[in-house]
Amino acid sequence: MRSRLRLFVPLLLTLSLGILLWLGLGNNPYSQDEATLGRTLPTWQSDNLLDGSPIQTASLKGEPFVLNVWASWCANCRAEHPLLSELAATMPLYGLNYRDKRDAARAWLIQAGNPYRTVLADPDGKLALELGVYGTPETYLFDADGALLTRHTGLLTQEIWQRQFAPLLDQARTDAQMKAATTAHAIEPSIATSARETQP
Secondary structure, eight states: OHHHHHHHHHHHHHHHHHHHHHHHHHHOTTOHHHHHTTOBOOOOEEEETTTOOEEEGGGGOSSOEEEEEEOTTOHHHHHHHHHHHHHTTTSOEEEEEESOOHHHHHHHHHHHOOOOSOEEEETTSHHHHHHTOOSSSEEEEEOTTSBEEEEEESOOOHHHIIIIIHHHHHHHHHHHHHHHHHHHHHHHHHHHHHHHHHOO
16 A cells, blocks of 8 residues: 555655646746846848848837737638738738748738738747747737837737737837937927037
């Protein structure tokens, strides 16, 4: 009897440890997703999936934008595609094509329609690894300066968008407008001063 109990002790300890770890991760206010918030979009140079031209991630900045990680072989990516097409009419949407064959990815966009302003090719997954991608699909919201505001791993739905992304996008747009206005007001006096100094 005791020998049988000894056989179950390692199993019980493993299960207990697993439960404790699960509870700890679930209640941890510094989870992996939250730990990445505020991190700036990594500086990359990639190829445009559609025409092969070089593209740098710095060119995505300037206004709040969404980066969607997808692949033609990903079923959930196909499922969320109609929503992305709808959202693309209201905001800048960029794609990161992850570990995909270029021809297959292009064919999918031709078939389903291309909602992205630009698609960065990432055939070996190096860019996604630096970004911290868990899998496909993933959706990231960045502010105008490229700081990460929120991310979602898995199928993006309208409910998730409205609850998690839309309020942050609205706030990011407001912040960008205020920053632009402040910059404009700061420039105007310097221009006027320069004009006076150049007058004969």
